[in-house]
Amino acid sequence: MRFRLSVTLLMMALCVATAQAVKPGSWVHQTEADFAEAELEHTIVTNLGEVQLALDTTGLAELEGDDSIIYDIARLDDGRVFLAVGAEGKLVQLDGEKVNVITEFEGSQVFSLAATKDGLWVAISGAESRLELRSGQDMAVKRTIALKDVRYVWDILLDKDRMWLATGAEGQVLMLDPSKEDAAPTVALDTEQANVLCLGIDGKRNVYAGTDGEGLIYRISPQDGGKFSTFVIYDAAEPEIGALIVTDDGTVFAGTADASQARPGRLEEASAEQKGRLEKLTKEPTEPKLPNVPPKPEPKADKPAKPDAPAPKPNAEAAPAEASDSPAPEKPAQAAAPTPEQYDQLRTAVAERLEAARKSGRINLQSDSGSRSAVVQRLRSRASRAGGPSRGATPSKEGNAIYRISADGFVREVFRESVMILRIVKVDSDLLVATGNEGQLYRVSPDTGETTILADLEPQQVPALLDLGGGQVMLGTANPGRIIRLADQYAPEGTLTSATLDAQQISLWGKLQILASTPGKTTIAMQTRSGNVGDPDAGSWSDWSQPQKIDPTGASYHELLSPSARFLQYRLILHADQKTTPTVLSVALKYLMPNMPPSITSIKAEYDKPKPRGDDADAPAPQSTLKIEWEAADANEDALTYSLEARPFGSDAPWVAIAKDLTTANAEWDTRTTPDGRYTLRVTASDAADNIPSQVLSATRRSDPITVDNTPPDLANLRITPAADSAAFTVDITDAASPIHELRYAVDSADDWNMALPNDLIYDSTSESVVVKIPDLAPGRHVLTVRAADAQGNTRYLSQTFEIKAKP
Numbered sequence: 001m002r003f004r005l006s007v008t009l010l011m012m013a014l015c016v017a018t019a020q021a022v023k024p025g026s027w028v029h030q031t032e033a034d035f036a037e038a039e040l041e042h043t044i045v046t047n048l049g050e051v052q053l054a055l056d057t058t059g060l061a062e063l064e065g066d067d068s069i070i071y072d073i074a075r076l077d078d079g080r081v082f083l084a085v086g087a088e089g090k091l092v093q094l095d096g097e098k099v100n101v102i103t104e105f106e107g108s109q110v111f112s113l114a115a116t117k118d119g120l121w122v123a124i125s126g127a128e129s130r131l132e133l134r135s136g137q138d139m140a141v142k143r144t145i146a147l148k149d150v151r152y153v154w155d156i157l158l159d160k161d162r163m164w165l166a167t168g169a170e171g172q173v174l175m176l177d178p179s180k181e182d183a184a185p186t187v188a189l190d191t192e193q194a195n196v197l198c199l200g201i202d203g204k205r206n207v208y209a210g211t212d213g214e215g216l217i218y219r220i221s222p223q224d225g226g227k228f229s230t231f232v233i234y235d236a237a238e239p240e241i242g243a244l245i246v247t248d249d250g251t252v253f254a255g256t257a258d259a260s261q262a263r264p265g266r267l268e269e270a271s272a273e274q275k276g277r278l279e280k281l282t283k284e285p286t287e288p289k290l291p292n293v294p295p296k297p298e299p300k301a302d303k304p305a306k307p308d309a310p311a312p313k314p315n316a317e318a319a320p321a322e323a324s325d326s327p328a329p330e331k332p333a334q335a336a337a338p339t340p341e342q343y344d345q346l347r348t349a350v351a352e353r354l355e356a357a358r359k360s361g362r363i364n365l366q367s368d369s370g371s372r373s374a375v376v377q378r379l380r381s382r383a384s385r386a387g388g389p390s391r392g393a394t395p396s397k398e399g400n401a402i403y404r405i406s407a408d409g410f411v412r413e414v415f416r417e418s419v420m421i422l423r424i425v426k427v428d429s430d431l432l433v434a435t436g437n438e439g440q441l442y443r444v445s446p447d448t449g450e451t452t453i454l455a456d457l458e459p460q461q462v463p464a465l466l467d468l469g470g471g472q473v474m475l476g477t478a479n480p481g482r483i484i485r486l487a488d489q490y491a492p493e494g495t496l497t498s499a500t501l502d503a504q505q506i507s508l509w510g511k512l513q514i515l516a517s518t519p520g521k522t523t524i525a526m527q528t529r530s531g532n533v534g535d536p537d538a539g540s541w542s543d544w545s546q547p548q549k550i551d552p553t554g555a556s557y558h559e560l561l562s563p564s565a566r567f568l569q570y571r572l573i574l575h576a577d578q579k580t581t582p583t584v585l586s587v588a589l590k591y592l593m594p595n596m597p598p599s600i601t602s603i604k605a606e607y608d609k610p611k612p613r614g615d616d617a618d619a620p621a622p623q624s625t626l627k628i629e630w631e632a633a634d635a636n637e638d639a640l641t642y643s644l645e646a647r648p649f650g651s652d653a654p655w656v657a658i659a660k661d662l663t664t665a666n667a668e669w670d671t672r673t674t675p676d677g678r679y680t681l682r683v684t685a686s687d688a689a690d691n692i693p694s695q696v697l698s699a700t701r702r703s704d705p706i707t708v709d710n711t712p713p714d715l716a717n718l719r720i721t722p723a724a725d726s727a728a729f730t731v732d733i734t735d736a737a738s739p740i741h742e743l744r745y746a747v748d749s750a751d752d753w754n755m756a757l758p759n760d761l762i763y764d765s766t767s768e769s770v771v772v773k774i775p776d777l778a779p780g781r782h783v784l785t786v787r788a789a790d791a792q793g794n795t796r797y798l799s800q801t802f803e804i805k806a807k808p
């Protein structure tokens with residue numbers, strides 16, 4: 001009861017004080033970094049620092065047993081969903097919350113599926129790679145197409161009467177007409193890379209292919225007569241293109257998947273600064289258009305021929321390929337001859353990018369590429385699929401990226417993070433990006449630069465995405481293997497609970513200011529709780545206050561209903577209106593603690609160090625300026641002013657002012673203005689600059705004893721005893737305050753000084769005696785000069801003449 005009464009009186013005192021009495025503290029949360037420690041439940045924080053509801057997710061099913069990877073998902077027209085599962089290759093059907101195995105492919109894998117009106121195409125990878133068309137309720141095999149000399153089928157693309165296959169480990173794109181019973185694959189692209197990993201298509205039926213090893217993106221343009229024109233449109237710094245999305249106008253979004261760059265944690269710390277919001281680009285910049293002609297042929301090593309397959313022609317750009325069952329078509333019309341300058345530009349853009357590929361040669365296959373361990377490793381390092389080497393150059397940037405390549409070839413990086421980019425789906429104007437190896441699903445807005453982690457899943461990878469239409473997406477994960485549906489609407493309710501906020505002292509809470517947007521029928525409410533123990537779960541905190549509804553638009557100010565305390569938490573409760581989410585832009589709170597006295601944690605006073613003994617013959621400089629420093633702080637962050645005083649050590653004499661109204665925590669004292677002796681210093685810190693006179697507080701701290709000595713030592717009893725060709729002298733040195741530092745002597749010189757040691761060999765007291773013998777003196781009159789210095793650098797000289805008599 002006494003404690004509660006004292007707190008109440010304290011708060012009353014604060015309330016009646018003027019606004020200038022105490023500077024209030026504040027918390028402002030408005031960036032991604034500000035919300036980094038908050039607890040999120042069905043909410044997200046964008047890279048722009050906006051708090052929104054997350055999209056609604058539903059867990060549909062989980063793989064059982066040793067099945068841990070979902071490579072691909074396909075949905076038939078009748079709504080049935082099928083999965084390509086590993087690590088042991090299986091085709092399974094999703095049935096509610098269960099998965100039913102349709103068939104197992106012993107010794108093989110299934111990485112890609114494609115749904116068609118006739119059924120489901122299944123690409124089987126292994127020693128006998130093939131395509132199977134399955135249909136009916138029992139999903140029986142209706143057709144089989146053998147894929148000779150193909151080890152892996154990484155992607156299938158259906159385009160009307162064409163089927164395109166991304167294959168390895170010979171790095172080819174195959175094309176066939178599945179409507180023909182005797183359909184045989186045609187090599188549309190034969191690369192120098194080990195694997196073609198992903199495919200995309202634009203509105204003009206141009207096909208795009210991403211490779212491993214060199215991170216190249218090819219464009220394949222079908223020509224009349226069954227031929228194909230190919231062209232490299234981009235060479236990424238990263239060694240692997242893991243995902244492609246192509247729009248009808250030819251814009252390519254390419255995601256890289258360098259496994260060595262997939263590291264725990266974010267690539268950069270969450271942004272702690274507000275950077276504004278990029279407006280949507282109305283038009284992409286374009287590059288000057290040049291005739292789309294190949295560069296001049298340059299010599300290169302031929303790729304070793306495969307059995308029953310022709311060796312590729314030695315062109316820098318892949319040569320057009322012909323269907324094996326078609327007569328040689330007429331040569332397509334050629335573009336106008338390019339100028340030498342255009343040749344140079346094209347050669348720079350293409351030929352040099354293929355230089356490493358021309359030198360790489362054939363890539364050996366690993367014998368265990370189809371084993372469970374190799375397949376699991378596929379998700380962690382796609383570059384190891386065929387065991388081939390990747391480019392030796394290190395990427396210029398860390399992490400993996402998504403590049404936007406316009407139809408004119410202009411490249412812009414729209415995303416970079418320390419993840420592998422496994423799949424990309426375009427939903428409206430945004431990209432959904434599935435990643436590994438921390439199981440994160442991102443939403444990327446290429447137009448505004450906004451990036452948001454939509455889901456941070458328990459599984460390590462998200463290898464499969466299926467656009468269900470209407471804004472819904474199905475996710476297939478790995479380690480463990482799960483099916484998750486991402487809805488086209490937001491979670492009905494979500495919360496953000498702040499980290500524990502520490503005011504350092506029991507404080508009076510101001511109003512909580514929230515800047516938010518609540519379109520439609522969306523709402524935001526706010527709650528708080530407080531306590532005097534740092535962990536809300538480890539001590540007695542107040543209950544959460546009753547929710548207070550936030551005003552629909554603009555800034556909203558709310559009285560806190562929680563009692564005064566040291567610690568505080570707030571909780572934001574967001575409610576969606578189906579496909580609309582409210583948005584919190586910033587949260588701010590001021591608090592007022594009682595005026596606390598300043599604190600001084602240390603004071604240090606010292607002279608500059610004198611020169612080391614024996615370093616040179618120059619006399620030490622007197623050390624008369626004392627440098628004083630102290631450390632001080634104020635819990636209220638008040639501006640502090642300082643005063644410095646001194647008095648003799650051990651004395652009760654009044655303090656003598658050295659300096660007043662200092663604003664920095666340091667000072668210098670010219671000790672020549674005070675008598676020699678031992679002194680104590682006192683520094684006083686005051687918060688008067690930020691408080692009214694009745695509430696000014698101060699703190700003091702005393703120094704350890706310091707010595708003031710500006711008087712040189714005394715030299716006494718100098719006696720010189722001449723001999724035949726030498727002399728000896730003795731001298732006594734004393735100092736009233738400081739230890740003796742050194743004694744030097746010179747004979748007939750002002751520059752040639754010699755060190756002399758005391759009788760006990762150590763200068764360690766205020767009184768020393770010295771005996772020195774001076775050899776090799778010529779007959780005649782000589783002048784001996786001795787120079788004594790104390791520890792403060794004070795120096796005294798004494799000279800005396802003597803005579804060495806000539807030998808008779």
